[in-house]
Amino acid sequence: MMNKHVSPRDALRQKHQSKAGSTRRQFLKRFGFGVVAGGIPILSGLDDAHSAASETTGRKVKYRTLGKTGLRISEIGFGGHSWAYKQVPDGQGGYRRPTIDEAVRMIAAGIDMGVNFFDSCTALVESSVPGEALKRLKARDRVIVSIRVSHKMKGIKADKQEIYKWTEDRLKLWQTDYVDICLLCNTEKDTPQSGYWDMSYSIEALDKLKQQGKIRFTGFGCHFTPELFLEAFEKFGDYFDICSIPYNVRHRAAEKVLPAAKKKGLGVITIKPFVRGALLKNRDLKGTDAGLPRDLIAFVLENKLIDICTCGVHTIEQVRENLSASWTKLSPGRRERIEKLAGTGIPGREYAWLEQGWRYA
């Protein structure tokens, strides 16, 4: 029975936190991993003959506290885009999306290495694929699920219906009765003059969803200009728990706004460490450019005002490499390499408003 002094939000938080402290052995048991002689874990119940867990490194990602939510969050999380993008070679010269079985392997391996944050964006598959994977792994209650509502904050009653519908649809796709985080995000097409900045109805809708126990924490962000972020912190920073900002070695405008976010106690979720893969295209990642993805994430994690770096992954090798950023310090030589790279590889002025020193033309 719920203690009358405990709010629904705190009750949910306690439920989540009490489940978060399990040991690796409990994890393996719960997720259907057996342990064979020699302590090497095997994954049972999946079609894939290989064990996702035996492919992991045995190392764990570190945790940070997500601002005023108090959530302990893995400093590297999995994004949603890679479940939607067709970027896995299909063997016939084309590309396909990762299958559910591949997603299960990647997510199981990630969880085994400590990842507890899963993001999703607009495309339905971004929620349905990890939703199904977490169900198969019986892992929903052990991880933080974040949804993004593509939302223009117009300050009209219809804002409420938009948020209710979007959230209900995502709850079904994630196969869950609550999500931990709901982020209001504008789209790239709205950039740079995005947002209408009347959140009155949006906040009413979020409050109702919180009362119903359907969402725990709320946030906003994504494709705002640095100026709009600062304005948003001022206007809405007391209400929201989290902001989400693109940040990578090329797009460093976030550095200007992070202190203001932290002043409001906001958790900071960063996205796009590789500029959607653009910084890694046409690189010799198995040769002279080896370790580049790890270093690009390590660069983001060096900033202690950031709570988590969210990246897309398409293969189990990418999972292993990206997570190793949590225990690999960026050496001066490797920093120099990525700083040089920052000036290249991105077509035209894409995402230019996120660069340091960017000005309206």
Ligand SMILES: NC(=O)c1ccc[n+]([C@@H]2O[C@H](COP(=O)([O-])OP(=O)(O)OC[C@H]3O[C@@H](n4cnc5c(N)ncnc54)[C@H](OP(=O)(O)O)[C@@H]3O)[C@@H](O)[C@H]2O)c1
């Ligand atoms: N509107 C919004 O709110 C919004 C917008 C953007 C992003 N996001 C969130 O932020 C997340 C991260 O952004 P993102 O996925 O666009 O960009 P990203 O993390 O910068 O790039 C992801 C891509 O980089 C490549 N990659 C990743 N690890 C690699 C490795 N070890 N080696 C080589 N290539 C690697 C993969 O592409 P290949 O497999 O093709 O190489 C992958 O799809 C998204 O998934 C999404 O959840 C939200």
